[in-house]
Amino acid sequence: MIRSLLLATAALAIASPSLASSRAAIVPAPASDTPREGAFSLDARTVISAPANDAQAQASARYLADLLARSRGLKLAVRAPKAGERAIVLERGGPAGEAYGLTVAPQALTIRSSGDAGLFYGAVTAWQLATATPGKGAVVLPARVIEDAPRFGWRGLMLDSARHFQDVAFVKGLIDRMALSKFNTLHWHLVDDQGWRLEIKKYPKLTEVGAWRVPAGTAAAADIDPKTGKPRVIGGYYTQDQVREIVAYAAARHITIVPEIETPGHAHAPIVAYPQLGSAASPPTATSGDWGVFPYLYNVDETTFAFLDDVLTEVVALFPSRYIHVGGDEAVKDQWKSNPAVQARMKELHIGSEAQLQGWFISRIEQMLKAKGRKLVGWDEILEGGVAPDATVMSWRGIDGAIIAAKLGHDTILSPAPTLYLNHRQTNSPEEMPGRGQVVGLKEVYDYEPMPAALNADEQHHVLGVQANLWTEHVRTQDRAPLMYYPRATALAETAWSPAARKDWGDFADRLPVELDRYRSLSLPFGEAALKARALAAPSGAGAQVTLLGAEDVGQIRYTIDGSAPSPAARAYKAPFDVPLGTTVRAQAFRGQAALAPASATVIDARAARTRVSQDLKSCTQGIVLNLEDDGPVRGERARFLVDVMNPCWIYERADLSGVAEIEAAVGQIPFNFQIGADVEKIKFRPPATPAGELEVRQGSCEGAVVATLPLAPAAKSDGVTVLKAPLKGAGRADLCFSFTQKALEPLWVLDRVTLVTGHDR
Structure with missing residues (x-):
């Protein structure tokens, strides 16, 4: 009833230009925001009041006081107001749960909710009102009445700590930022092929062995640790005490952490730690610095299910969340097909296919979780081979998984790639962070509508919410993660919280500069390259x-x-x-x-x-285009290359060759650390004329005449970028195609930048 009223009120407000023009610069936009006559003066004499015997209300009051002190320099007392004092008042009553009401009047700013989360979110909105204009010190807040409630119950971000580890302070900082955007779920990806990040007391090798790896590439291989005489490893893990600390920190900000323990695939790291868990005839002996889809799956022995049950027992003791994520994605079945014991088990169970075996596997995990009072959530592949009865489906391969799940009566969460995969570039700028090559900009994220049109009203009730994911294969350092999350996460926050009828790109873009100033006031980094x-x-x-x-x-x-x-x-x-x-x-x-x-x-x-960097060049094809960072030097700045790893080939469109006598090309080499299975056979190169190979430049097309050849020998032993030069024979305006000749795939040669040099420039 409350949500229906708020939606109707929001629709009326949107229809009224006079109201729209005076809306507060709040992100995410509230369901209803009605201006009133008058104003509230907020200064150092204002107090913040909450019921003395209400611990949650007091905590929200202190949280607001801290935000105001850090952003505006106003140090407000948290206590009952004296006669005549202006106050921000948190009081019980009114909306329930995460909903709240907020009234700004000349003598008081009042936040009311009968829910703990509602009071907290009302405090966040009060802070946003106080920071709608930049600067320090006192501020005048125009009077208004806000009635607000979230559109979705699951408003999430995912952090991948398995591919690259982030420290406890970073995770807490992300939680703080999520709270300011009214997110309520942190999906924590703790286990994958490249690392196991959670301490499990019963199985210490999971972190002793599985939490560490040598990065890919010759630079890392040559970086010898004098203590061990071996290449340095990277990684880390969270102790159970640290996890409890982080979970409590999140709960205080009304954020639930949903851990992910991958099964049955993405299991390379735990199989390295305990080889008996795997299905391969020859299990891996070391964690890997490769990216992509590994073939290693858990076997289906009862001892393996006992291991997983033990792990989940410790997981649920650490995470009080209703849901536990079990992965279920990208499980290549080749090892199951070739393993006699697995095939015998299938025959014993009368299971006719490996896809059905995965369905049975996930159902076993669901039974474990159900016995522990928890619900299973998995990626949309769990729909294949028969979905577990009470499973919740997180749809990442577009929206079809969500539609199928909802029509089958399963709850679902929308998290589709590429739109909500924040490891994609935000812009074509060469300043952009490494990541997936496809550009997913701020407006694309904002415009995404998570409710599938194919669902009827009853089926829509199964849509729990929406989530954006940051996979960290290419997010090598934790300081880069906020630059990938924000400001796109803020755009998603509005989709997750605000009524669909309230969303308007132009209005959001008008409010965005104020939100960016809030980031700056708290020294919170964000991705400026796209702006x-x-x-x-x-x-x-x-x-x-x-x-x-x-x-x-x-x-x-x-x-x-x-x-x-x-x-x-x-x-x-x-x-x-x-x-x-x-x-x-x-x-x-x-x-x-x-x-x-x-x-x-x-x-x-x-x-x-006459210079173009790789990000300004066109990829000849659209295979797997990545914005990659060089593997060397180990310490210091590294070059970034935009490259299609399936076809390393670039086009300089309509290059002006008039007067050009020479070409300069800066090239690098990177490890081919991509697990792409049989697709690797599709990668072809022209044969080299010299042992190290050449960079060939062709005019007109990639099959055109060669107008320059740059031998790679001077760059062959370099971990960084090498500038090569050669005469160029061409004329007029024409496309130039750049590709490498080489005998083998490793290392992968890449183009950093190219300059056309005229006779006058020499």
């Missing part, structure tokens, strides 16, 4: 033509060429423009009067006009 403007030049007559890129969906790019700093009044970028060589183009994206990110400054000279 920055950058200049890309090309030869044009005696000068250059400049194209400005960046923040296309969010802001207006403005620029100057006279040395002055861009401002909201500077020239708006609408189309490419010509400038003389030597010009400095300064550009910045604005939303209204607010800058989205720092300004860029690019000197447009002849070399810049």
Whole structure:
């Protein structure tokens, strides 16, 4: 009833331009926000009040006080107000659960909810109202009435700690940020092929062995630890005491942690620790630095199920969440097919296929969890071969899994790739973090609608909510993770919380600069690369033509060429423009009067006009395109390459070859650490003319005439980027295709950047 009322109120507010124009800059947008006459003055004399005998209300009051102290410098007392004192009052009553009401009046800002989470979220909204204008000190809050409740009960982010480990402080920091966006579920991916991150007392080798690995590549192999005489390992794990600490920290912010223990696939690391668990004739002997889908599966012996039951017993003792995630994805069945013991077990159980065997396997795990009072959730592959009766399905391969699950009567969570996979790039900028090559921008995430249209009203009740995932294969350092999460996670937060009728991209983009200022006020990093403007030049007559890129969906790019700093009044970028060589183009994206990110400054000279980095080049095909980081140097900055690992080939479109006498190409080599099964046979190279191979440049197409050949011998022993030079024979404007000749797949040669050098530039 409350949700229906809020939806109707939100729809009326959206229809009213006068109300829309005075909505508060709150993210996620509240269901109903009605302005009133008057204002509340918030200053150092204001107090925060909560019932003295109400521990949860007191905790939310202190949380609000801490936020205001850190962001506005206002240190407010938490106590009962005296006569005449202005106060922020937290009181019981009204909406239940996560819903709350908030009233701003001249004498008091009142937050009311009968639910603990509701009071907490009301406190977060009060903080957002107080930080709607940047700066420190006192602030005036316009009067208003907010009635709010979440659209979905599952509002989640996933953190992959298995591929790269993050420390306890980072996990707590992520939880803090989630709370500010009203997320309530942290899906914690603790187990995968590359690492086991959770201490299990009964099986210590899971972390003693399975939590550590040598990174892929020659640079890591040569980085010898003097204590062991072997290559240094990376990794780590969480002790059970640390997990209890993190779980309690999350609970205090009304966030539930759902752990994931992968079965039956993605089991390389635990099988290395305990080889008897595996199905392979020759089990792996070391954890791996490869990415992709490994073939190693748990076997189906009763001793293995006893192991998994023991593990889950310790897991449920640490995590009080209703749900336990058991994976179920990407389980390659080849080892089951070739294992005589597994085949005998299938015959004994009258199971006709390996897919049905996985269904039986997951059902066994569900029975274990049910006996422990928990519910199973798994990726949508658990639908194959017969889904466990009470399983909840997390749909990642598009939305079909969610639709099938709901129609079968199963609860489901929407988490589809690529839109909600935050390991994809946010922009084409060379400043972007390493990750998947496909660009998934802020607007694409915001525009995603999680409720499948194919579901009727009854089936829609099975949609628990929505979640975005950050897989960390290419997130090597934990300081990069927030740059991948934010601000896209904030866009998803609005989808997860706000009524569907309340969502509006233009309105969100208007509120975004305020949200970015909140990040800055708390020193919270976020990905600015997608919001920055950058200049890309090309030869044009005696000068250059400049194209400005960046923040296309969010802001207006403005620029100057006279040395002055861009401002909201500077020239708006609408189309490419010509400038003389030597010009400095300064550009910045604005939303209204607010800058989205720092300004860029690019000197447009002849070399810049004829240089393209790999991120500016076109991939010849669209196989597995990744924005990869070099494997060396082990310490220090590394180059980043955009490459299709199935076909390392790049196209410089419409290159101006007039006057070009030489080509410079910066190249690197990376390990081919991708588990892609039989698809590896599809990767073909032209045969080399020299032992180390060559970079070939062809004009017109990738089958065109060779116009330059750059031998790779000078770069063969380098862990970094090497600049190669060679004469180039070409003319006019034409596409240039770059590809490598080589005998074997390892190492994989990659192109970092290319420069066309004229006779005048030499």
